[in-house]
Amino acid sequence: MSTETVAVVVVTFNRADLLTGMLDGLAALEHRPDAVVVVDNHSTDHTPQVLADEQARARLPLQVIRTEENLGGAGGFHLGLRTAYEQGWDRAWLMDDDVVPAPDCLTVLMAQDEDCLTSVREDSHGRLCEKAATRFDLTHPWAIKPKTGMVEDFGSRAAMPERVEVENVAFEGFMVRRSVVAEIGLPDPTYFIFYDDVDFAIRARRSGRRIWAVRDAVLVRQLDFDQQHDLAGWKGYYMYRNLFAVHLRYGENPAVRLKPLLIVLAVLLLAPVRGGRAEAGNVIRAMRAAWGMRSLPPSSVD
Template sequence: MGEPARESVAVVVVTHNRADLLGRMLDGLVAQTWQPDAVIVVDNASGDHTQQVLDRHDLPLQVIRSEENVGGAGGFRIGMETAYVAGWDRIWLMDDDVVPAPDCLATLMAVDEPCLMCVREDLDGRLVEKSATTFDLRNPLAIKPKTASVETTYGTRDAMPPLVEIQVVAFEGFLVRHEVVAAVGLPDPEFFIFYDDADFALRARKAGYRIWAVRDAVLVRQLAFSQELALESWKGYYMYRNLFVVHFRHGQNALVRAKPYAISAAVVALSPLRGGRAEAGNVMRAVRDARRMRAESGGVPTRR
């Protein structure tokens, strides 16, 4: 018997007004020892010099420009559907502020699993992989469902085993096979930002797929994580709303599915001491709008 056929892979990159970071990310793709078959860049209505950065011929680029900013969720929806319909065997989702090590894609492609995640580090080589090793949607007393991550569990890359099972992912180095998209659908664009990747991973796990972080697949973040958001800002609204949607859709019992109401009440009660009327307004709008999004969404694109 001959060797199995080489799987094809398309990279999907979503970008918005970060042309210089995007350029370094694309340089990282050029340097890959396993060259992708397609690089689909979704430009979310950038107003900077992104188009100039994309005027290059050293990658099999396909540029899709959205006339409006549809957020990371909408961008990944567009890109993944494009890759799926084209029939690529695997789809590698990538943000514009990371750079893969030269052997990153080859390392992932050598692992025969349908759902894989790179392991991220910062510019100083410190492990910063936030993907959850425990995402608790069973305990109503867990305020945040992510109770352990790769970073908090292992501390360093050297302490990790070659494969670590994870429960949610980031759309920042996630490699997924065509069959998974056929089974669970596309990212839900209504999330706009935050938790669209968690929702997709939870749907995949419900369908019976396991997700593995691959220790030796190195992805370098160019920017520090900014997890402490101003919850009274517009981003705070999406953080609350989408967290609530995850609880409504994927909570494993009635008490967990009721958590958004308890969280909202607590935030409103404490608002004079923290985010004020703006945060209280965000959380009240968030729980109202999350109720409307309770039904799982994604939709499977036209099959090849």
């Protein structure tokens, strides 16, 4: 049994009812966390009341950080992980407000002597839905979508090996040791949403760490996945911008680093056919902004 300490870091925004279920799951864990840091991203629903009620119940070693504005998931995890690091906890376990861990999930993870781990998600019907990439291809320019394999491709939890090496993660059940943070730094808050977890995983792997998805660390998603965002809307802008930034930062050859320009060109050429004038504007703005994100984030936590 691990004697290391662990802090849970949760980011939440306007999903109070889901947060309630997640907090119930944390309270039911067999392995009690040493701290639970919840970053409330300036929610406008009854999230503050849910957190106040939870503090009054004293089921968890709960710390609440309410931001003055919505920092996005990336900014929230940057702040939450910084807080856990500065408080000296040995490990941090990151998650959103829409997942519920099985009672033994933290026990299983803490028994693994690894620097980087991730839980394996399933949906509310018990079906495997872990989208962490077994292959994230930044080598071949023709891989339009760099994620070319996922844990869920095994089909079921029973078909998985006990551990599966992954090349990216979601900040839904990802666990990291403080030594990793000390070396590579914090999640990059400039991503706002999308790809901040991918960026962190790439940096961890480039530092020599391996990331393991642990089959028996069960995390249940309360919502179905919905990754089909409107590419002409504000989420589409961030999806394009951050995908481009990852390629510009970490592409392993000039052809891969040029791929964002080819995607921009394809979107512009297809815009008259698809009626995507708004998407065309999004992709141009995204390319300009991503160009300014080429530099790596600071490796220092200070």
